[in-house]
Amino acid sequence: MNANDTIREQLQSLAAELQHRLERISAHERHEEGPPSQDFAEQATERENDDVIGALAVDTRHQLGLVRKALERLDAGEYGLCVECGEPIAPARLAALPWAQLCVKCAAQREKR
Known part of the structure; x- marks a missing residue:
């Protein structure tokens, strides 16, 4: 597997x-x-x-x-790739949120909007 x-x-x-x-x-x-x-x-x-x-x-x-x-x-x-910037999403983020679409940086930017 x-x-x-x-x-x-x-x-x-x-x-x-x-x-x-x-x-x-x-x-x-x-x-x-x-x-x-x-x-x-x-x-x-x-x-x-x-x-x-x-x-x-x-x-x-x-x-x-x-x-x-x-x-x-x-x-x-x-x-595992950010849908906004295409960069890899950190493994720790995916472990916590396996459905995460955004890397931490893009998620933070979206929160500011």
Whole structure:
């Protein structure tokens, strides 16, 4: 098994985990865990929870998209290269964020914008 196979396995595992998380979130959003409460205070809490769950769904979909893009870059032979400047992304950054698209320098510049 070469390094790309290991990276691919890691990214595919992460994608599967994120997909599973989305399925659980979707089930919660459809209230498959049971009927809504009859208590007004509990309903207010459930609505707040729904807002949090909705935000989690958005974040999870975004992260899943980044992981899928990383897999596409791996297939294209471009994984580990910054999509802005083309320079290699530091191995420590890829270890922490295997879906990273930008090197530290370009990420910092983008943050300033």
